[in-house]
Each structure stands twice: as structure tokens, then as C-alpha cells.
Amino acid sequence: MHDWLVDNPEIRAIRVAAADLNGVARGKRMPVRFADKVTRDGTRFPMSVLNLDIWGEDIEDSPLVMESGDRDGVLRPTERGFVPMPWLNTPTGLLPIWMYHEDGRPFMGDPRHALADVQRRFADRGLTPVVAVELEFFLIDDAGARLRVPPSPRSGKRRMAGEILSMRTLDAFDDFFTELYDACEAMDIPADTAISESGLGQFEINLVHQPDALKAADDAWLFKMLVKGLARKHGFAASFMAKPYPDYAGNGLHMHFSVLDAEGRNIFDDGTEAGSDVLRHAIQGCLAAMPGSMLVFAPHANSYARLVPGAHAPTGIAWAYENRTAAIRVPSGPAQARRIEHRLAGGDVNPYLSVAAVLGAALSGIEDAQDPPAPITGNAYAQDLPQVPGTWEEAIAAFETSPDIARIFDAELIRNMLMTKRQELRDMAELSAEEQVEIYLDTV
DSSP: OHHHHHHOTTOOEEEEEEEOTTSOEEEEEEEGGGHHHHHHHOEEEEGGGGGOOTTSOOOTTOTTTGGGTSOEEEEEEOTTOOEEOTTSSSOEEEEEEEEEOTTSOBOTTSHHHHHHHHHHHHHHTTOEEEEEEEEEEEEEBOSSSSOBOOOOTTTOOOOOSBOTTOHHHHHHTHHHHHHHHHHHHHHTOOEEEEEEOSSBTEEEEEEOOBSOHHHHHHHHHHHHHHHHHHHHHTTSEEEOOSOSSTTSOOOBEEEEEEEEOTTSOBTTOSSSSSOOHHHHHHHHHHHHHHHHHHHHHSOSTTHHHHOOTTSSSOOBOOEEESOTTSSEEEOOSOGGGOOEEEOOOBTTSOHHHHHHHHHHHHHHHHHHTOOOOOOOOSOGGGSOOOBOOOSHHHHHHHHHHOHHHHHHSOHHHHHHHHHHHHHHHHHHTTSOHHHHHHHHHHHO
16 A cells, blocks of 8 residues: 555545445545555544435434444555545545454444455355446536536537437547546546446446455445546536436446356356356345345435336346346356346445345355246336335335345344434435435435
């Protein structure tokens, strides 16, 4: 970590930051001369900081606040080390951190530790998940009373339509995307293909597969921070909120994964298009956990506006081969690349919790070795399928009582998540849809 600062002598300030339960970066700014101290000793802030609501307020009656004296946790650097923050004018290094107790135990209310625990359980079985995510986001002009597509920096015109795979739309914001890719390279975020999507000013960028689930989630968390920061530098907003425009498709965060054994073989591959028995067991684990996991995949009031039939977001609990209307899709392609695509999460998720929920469910399925129902064919929206929870209230209740969730997440994280979402549910009910959009647009 010290070497990075030596190699980048222009750095004048540093940030240290961890992800709270909503995926919001919480941390501190400090002069660069204190970098050695923070890399050596870490830093401290209250454990309750990783359990704030979407407004950044304490959770009422949380045992992390008054009951415990709002005690500190110790935050130590992750293995990521420093990365630049190219959207700031001041040359700055960001040091991702995660939280521990004073005695060195991981604080299991930290979402990154939740994913690390799932990854460890795979490793204990000699298995390695290989993970990639696809992130959708909108570029938005939010300067006026209503949200609009930013004018093209090239033509000055606004294209008031969704343009799927439009080269013209990509070209209109070429300077932004060129700077974005350069920044991803500097931050070691493996950004791959960019496309325009079906929403107004909507785009998707794929991050390549990583044989390290923590690295993949780090990449997604940092990517969301980067895109939002860089968009503001260019004079508009970028948002990963689930549904900024009621009449257009929302943002998803699709996750692809396979699993390697100790010899590096893909255990989902049996040499056929169908895939192995283990593939189907993992699918069943994911299907079984969907109702309880919905609060992770759709964590906000606005999340449920995305989950409507026919809007490119799954609502039925089903799987299929090469079918994007299903919640679980098994893509076609070479047998050695056989994998699962989990399509339920919105772009507004905490990547650490979302990846942990998917992988934890898949591991439960592998352990239980139960087969799923038959794969569907055709339009999933037109079929009589069991449905995911359709409201925030239903998702909170399912998360609380789900035995699948209890297998994946520590009891402390489950408790903190429930308290957070119940407080947000209560307070968000007092706001109009426009006021909710204002809160979510930059935050999630």
C-alpha cells in the first residue's frame, strides 16, 4: 500500500471508506501524510455507522447505538489497497476498509464480512465461485423539476427514447465512456462491454469473471461510486436506482457465476448443453431462497416499481435455458463455460449482500442435492408461477422468517437489516414518489 503512494506522488489526500448495509460508502478524509498510520493501525468509527438508514440516520433502538454506548469498531484495510478517485479535482487515493471488533473478530454486521463468510464456506469444500456482474445505470439531467435525458455533448439534442444497442447513443457520450474506461483501468475494475439499453439514457457495462467473489463485489461497489462521481464531473447524474422513470424498464444487476473444484474444473459442466446435476442443485438452492432473499435483491421502496410483468425484470420463481424472462437463466455457449445467470437483483442493491445471497443460496442447494422443477419454456410472465414478494412489507417479513436466509447470513446482520428496513419503510411512507426519487437518485 505504501508502494502505491510512492508510485503516485501527486496524491494529496486520502479517503478511507467501508460499505454500510445499503452499500453507501461511509468513511473519512485525511491528509496523505497520515497514510502510513491508517495502513498500519487502521482507523475507528462507531459500529452503528455500518447500520445507518438511507438518510444516514441512526437506527432507533438499535443495540449498536445507545445500548452499547455507541462503541467503536476497528476498521482495517482490505486486500484491495489504495485506488485513485479520478472524479475528484484533488488527486486522492481511496483505501477500502472493513470492520472488526477490538479483539480482532470480524464484525458480522459488515456486509463485506458476510460475503467473505460465504466464500470461506465454499473454500472449506474445495470450491471456488467464479463471479461476474452486469450493471445497468441511467445518465440523467436532474437539474430541473423533472428527470430528463442529458443533452448529447456532441449535438446538444436530447434523445427521448430508449435505444437498445444503439451505436449513436454510445457515440453521443463517447467522452464520458472513454474517461470511464480509463478510470476503470486505473482502479483495476475489469470493465468489458458497454451497450445502450431500453430505458431513457440507460446503459449497461459488464465486469469480467473473477475467481474471487470478494474482488467481484469490490469491483461492483467501486464501479457504482466511480460512475456516479464521474457523471457529476461531466455535468449530469448517473443513477443505479431501480426505477427512475415509471414508463421505462428499470436497472438490474445481473450476476453470472460458475464454480470450480480444487483441480480448476467447472462443476456445472458435464460436457452437455444441459449441464451437470450440481448445476441443477445450485439452481434449486437459488429458487428456494428467492422469497427470503427479496429484501436483499429489492432493498428499497422504489425497488418494487421495477418488478412488474413484461418490464425485463423477473417476477416468477422459475429457471430456464437461454430465456431472459426467467429469474434464473442458464446461458448457451461452450460446455466448459456452463454457468448460472441470476437476474432478480436491481441496480440499487448492495453488491456484497447480493453476491452473498446468490452464492449462499447456491451452496445450500449444492449441500442439499435437491433437483429443481423442470425448466420453463416461453414467456415466464404468461405462466402460472410462484411469485417473489411483490411489496417491501412482504419482503421484510419473508427475510425475517426464511430458514434459507438464516443459513446464509449471520444473525446480527439479519437483525440489523430488519431494523434498518422497518425504519425506512415507516419514514418513506410519508414521502411522495418525487421525494423518494430525490433520495434514491444519487444514494443507491
